[in-house]
Amino acid sequence: MERNPRELLQMLKFELQFLENGGYQRSVRKPREELSVFQDSPSCLNYALPVRKYPCTDCFLMEFVPADKKGESVPCHHIPLNDRGDTLASLEGFGRDLQVQDAMREWLHATIAELEASVAAADQAPGRKTVCRSL
DSSP: OOOOHHHHHHHHHHHHHHHHTTTTSOOSSOTTOOOOTTTTSTTSTTTTOSSOOSOGGGSGGGGGSOGGGTTSSSGGGGSOOSTTOOOHHHHOSTTOHHHHHHHHHHHHHHHHHHHHHHHHHHHHSTTOOOOOOOO
16 A cells, blocks of 8 residues: 555654654563564554554555565565665664664665655645645
């Protein structure tokens, strides 16, 4: 399901804010329990559910998952995060939390900037009606 670029932008900004506010840091009570990026975020359709109730195909992140990886059990972990092709699946491992979070942060910043530019270009496109909003 293809989403509106503005909606995608809002969701990615939420995910970045969650990351920046320490959402993926280990719990003091369970320091050995790693959090799963995207799956342990409130932006996940199945967040905090004991079983997966909603299909990943309904997730906004599916737009970034390569076609050949959409059938994986956790498709969002196969999103290419950089030019080297690193993914969450390839980076994850005990003790690599900071590396995973750094790659995720870089991907979010780059993707948000790209979407913002796309939205701005669409807003400037000829024939687009502009709406004046008074404050």
